[in-house]
Amino acid sequence: MTELAIHVRGLTKRFGALVAVNGVNLEVPRACVYGFLGPNGSGKSTTIRMLCGLLTPSEGDIEVLGLRVPEQAEALKRRIGYMTQKFSLFDDLSVRQNLEFLATVQGLSRQDTRTRVDELLKRYHLDDRQEQLAGTMSGGQKQRLALAGAIVHKPELLFLDEPTSAVDPESRRDFWEKLFELADAGTTILVSTHYMDEAERCHRLAFLDSGNLVADGTPKELTDKLRGRTFVIRAQSPRQAKQALDGHPDVLSVAQIGNELRVLMRKDKVTVDDLRNAAGHADDAMEIESVSPNLEDVFVVATRKHAQREEQPA
Amino acid sequence: MNFRRLWAIMLKELRQLRRDRITLAMIMGMPIMQLVLFGYAINLNLRDLPAAVVDQAQTAGSRAAVQDLLASGVIQVAASAQSPQQLVDLLREGRISVGIAVPPDFERRKLDGREAIQVMVDGSDNVVQSAAAQLAQYPLNQPDNFHARAQTPISVVSFYNPERRSPVNIVPGLIGVILTMTMVLFTAVAIVRETERGNMELLITTPLSRTELMVGKVLPYAAIGLVQTTVVLLLGVWLFRVPIRGSLWDVYLASSLLILANLSLGLLISTRARSQFQAMQMTFFVFLPSILLSGFMFPYAGMPEPAQWISEALPLTHFMRLIRGIMLRGADLGDLWHDALALVAFIAIMLTLAIRLFHKRLD
Ligand SMILES: Nc1ncnc2c1ncn2[C@@H]1O[C@H](COP(=O)(O)OP(=O)(O)OP(=O)(O)O)[C@@H](O)[C@H]1O
Ligand SMILES: [Mg+2]
Numbered sequence A: 001m002t003e004l005a006i007h008v009r010g011l012t013k014r015f016g017a018l019v020a021v022n023g024v025n026l027e028v029p030r031a032c033v034y035g036f037l038g039p040n041g042s043g044k045s046t047t048i049r050m051l052c053g054l055l056t057p058s059e060g061d062i063e064v065l066g067l068r069v070p071e072q073a074e075a076l077k078r079r080i081g082y083m084t085q086k087f088s089l090f091d092d093l094s095v096r097q098n099l100e101f102l103a104t105v106q107g108l109s110r111q112d113t114r115t116r117v118d119e120l121l122k123r124y125h126l127d128d129r130q131e132q133l134a135g136t137m138s139g140g141q142k143q144r145l146a147l148a149g150a151i152v153h154k155p156e157l158l159f160l161d162e163p164t165s166a167v168d169p170e171s172r173r174d175f176w177e178k179l180f181e182l183a184d185a186g187t188t189i190l191v192s193t194h195y196m197d198e199a200e201r202c203h204r205l206a207f208l209d210s211g212n213l214v215a216d217g218t219p220k221e222l223t224d225k226l227r228g229r230t231f232v233i234r235a236q237s238p239r240q241a242k243q244a245l246d247g248h249p250d251v252l253s254v255a256q257i258g259n260e261l262r263v264l265m266r267k268d269k270v271t272v273d274d275l276r277n278a279a280g281h282a283d284d285a286m287e288i289e290s291v292s293p294n295l296e297d298v299f300v301v302a303t304r305k306h307a308q309r310e311e312q313p314a
Numbered sequence B: 001m002n003f004r005r006l007w008a009i010m011l012k013e014l015r016q017l018r019r020d021r022i023t024l025a026m027i028m029g030m031p032i033m034q035l036v037l038f039g040y041a042i043n044l045n046l047r048d049l050p051a052a053v054v055d056q057a058q059t060a061g062s063r064a065a066v067q068d069l070l071a072s073g074v075i076q077v078a079a080s081a082q083s084p085q086q087l088v089d090l091l092r093e094g095r096i097s098v099g100i101a102v103p104p105d106f107e108r109r110k111l112d113g114r115e116a117i118q119v120m121v122d123g124s125d126n127v128v129q130s131a132a133a134q135l136a137q138y139p140l141n142q143p144d145n146f147h148a149r150a151q152t153p154i155s156v157v158s159f160y161n162p163e164r165r166s167p168v169n170i171v172p173g174l175i176g177v178i179l180t181m182t183m184v185l186f187t188a189v190a191i192v193r194e195t196e197r198g199n200m201e202l203l204i205t206t207p208l209s210r211t212e213l214m215v216g217k218v219l220p221y222a223a224i225g226l227v228q229t230t231v232v233l234l235l236g237v238w239l240f241r242v243p244i245r246g247s248l249w250d251v252y253l254a255s256s257l258l259i260l261a262n263l264s265l266g267l268l269i270s271t272r273a274r275s276q277f278q279a280m281q282m283t284f285f286v287f288l289p290s291i292l293l294s295g296f297m298f299p300y301a302g303m304p305e306p307a308q309w310i311s312e313a314l315p316l317t318h319f320m321r322l323i324r325g326i327m328l329r330g331a332d333l334g335d336l337w338h339d340a341l342a343l344v345a346f347i348a349i350m351l352t353l354a355i356r357l358f359h360k361r362l363d
Helices: A044-052 A074-078 A095-105 A110-123 A141-152 A171-182 A194-202 A219-224 A238-246 A272-278 A297-309 B003-019 B021-041 B062-069 B084-093 B106-112 B125-138 B167-197 B199-203 B210-240 B247-271 B275-295 B304-313 B316-328 B337-357
Strands: A004-015 A017-031 A033-035 A059-064 A067-069 A080-083 A158-159 A188-193 A203-211 A213-215 A229-236 A253-256 A260-265 A287-292 B049-055 B075-077 B098-102 B117-122 B152-160
Touching: A004 A044, A004 A188, A017 A044, A017 A059, A017 A188, A017 A203, A033 A171, A033 A194, A033 A213, A044 A059, A044 A067, A044 A074, A044 A158, A044 A188, A044 B075, A067 A074, A080 A141, A095 A141, A095 B003, A110 A141, A141 A158, A141 A171, A158 B152, A171 A188, A171 A194, A188 A194, A194 A260, A194 A297, A203 A297, A203 B049, A213 A219, A229 A272, A238 A253, A238 A260, A253 A297, A260 A297, A272 A287, A297 B117, B003 B210, B021 B210, B049 B084, B062 B075, B062 B098, B062 B106, B084 B098, B084 B117, B117 B316, B152 B304, B167 B199, B167 B210, B167 B247, B167 B275, B167 B316, B210 B247, B210 B337, B247 B275, B247 B316, B247 B337, B275 B304, B275 B316, B316 B337
Parallel strands: A017 A213, A033 A188, A033 A203, A080 A158, A158 A188, B049 B075, B049 B098, B117 B152
Antiparallel strands: A004 A017, A004 A059, A059 A067, A203 A213, A229 A260, A229 A287, A253 A260, B098 B117
């Protein structure tokens, strides 16, 4: 996996005074499922649109599948699939009509269109509703249809912008099964998401925060960096303990999850006793346990670190 | 341009259109409704218009002539008057629509073959004006009238609207008005709607070219425009006996030119409008001058010069000249080549602008 499907240097997009994407560098290997994480408005959709050639970058160089974007965007459009964040197939056409339209527009012959559409309807469990209007389908069905529409021409590279928002966990799991099938067949997939469980399934990840790429790597690389910095505290009065910890200089963040507190420290090699001291002995029955870091912790660290870097020069 | 892709877009548009009941109803309803509305105004068989009669001759002949006019059923006495001046006052007050004045020298005028009866009409009202025209055709053939030259001894004086328009002028023009209203709006809205619904982001990520996209989207509407033309023509000929003196082929050719001109204009609007509402506003901005300055409502010759310049830039103006020439005067397209050429130039400019301004981008 040495060859890159996407290679981006210093990508920036400004909307007036707003910097939506700020100097992003990105390397996506081929046949890889690459996750794009970030809160609302962090620039995920904007980045994807620039990679597809739909938005013109303010600055930076983009190379996708060996083509320069936006200059060679038209040639690129034959080789990529793009599933938009908002459902963008035609509500007032049937499932089959939508797929046939996309297949024809993508240049499939009449015969190929028929076989390909039949195959996709079957594979995405849509064959029993092929005459239904797309607009009347449920969220999960729409999302399967949109995916089918995006891969009708067997693209080498697939962009999926928050494909699983508004989809139940069961359907989400099915959806990811389909993604891995595609990746196994050699398709490169760039998928944006809000869900950490989805992020963990990706081969590689990039975290975006207010337009900045704040961390990237494999999920394991990213979490390993935080080893020894994450703890769970069970206390009688978690709120009190949280207050004590919140102000402590070594504590980066404290989040309450039910009766537990998840604590993230600024430095590693912290012991359970250090933390007990930090919590100010508020509660003797307090149980403290060192736990392995997850991607949410990675995200908290990455965004905090970035925020500090922004503050320092000021 | 790839014809399979072009066809895919057209087919999609037609399928969507089939499910869009309101638009479909507009397509057929608008020509019918407008024709019936305008048709009422140009209906020649009017009855019982309020009238007043002043007979200053008071001869047996004049009384019989007045009786004949009343017997036509077009007018009905609604007020009494003693002098022609009172008739004018009644007209102005709106109490009568038609005033009939028989001058004291009625018999002599008749013998001389001059106009013997004056019919004054409220010319601000189209309906009344056409009724008066009908009255004027009414033969005053009494048994004691041996003078063949006095076939139409009634003069019609039109108040408030000196320019008398023939009803047949309206129907050919109406084709143009309906096409201008529907074609510009439908195309402008059809493309902006894709953007509003988010379908455009899908379309521009496919290998569809700009030309395929725009042409494929508007061609179905061109077919609709021809259907509308046919509806107006059929109803116009059937209900109002509008003549088609030139060739039908030329009528359709001229209509096609106007349709394409309006579609290109609609496309241009769609590249600028951000919402369907904006598209409608812009359409209206073009539609109003088209109605007022194209010669449909007011004659071109009477306009001040700046209005004439605007008028020349409107496709409807050229179409008005073409269609009236072809349908009413029996001209062919070759006779009117400069108006046809003006439409072709308009199409070329608008289409080029529209395709250049449309980008397969979101910004
Ligand atoms: N066309 C535009 N004009 C002006 N500002 C825009 C435009 N498109 C996006 N933005 C702004 O750019 C920023 C990034 O938006 P973007 O849609 O890329 O975020 P996102 O990460 O996809 O968010 P979400 O998770 O909510 O989809 C936002 O602040 C947004 O308001
Ligand atoms: Mg987004």
